[in-house]
Amino acid sequence: MEYKKYKKICVLDTETTSVYWNSAAPVQIAAVICDAHGNIIDSFEEKIKTTHKIDPEASKVHGIYEH
Numbered sequence: 001m002e003y004k005k006y007k008k009i010c011v012l013d014t015e016t017t018s019v020y021w022n023s024a025a026p027v028q029i030a031a032v033i034c035d036a037h038g039n040i041i042d043s044f045e046e047k048i049k050t051t052h053k054i055d056p057e058a059s060k061v062h063g064i065y066e067h
Helices: 056-062
Strands: 008-016 026-035 040-047
Touching: 008 056
Parallel strands: none
Antiparallel strands: 008 026, 026 040
């Protein structure tokens, strides 16, 4: 699939402490920049220290657990 309208596209992803948006805090953020052909140009991933309890259901999704 080509995105001829755009030269580059950035895709963002977050992982959170809960599966519910109204009670979730971020625990990880990631981004991927692709060219018009879907080739990855650059990427970024960083875990975020949180003071919120990580719900076990959220951990099942992203594999990030409290220490």
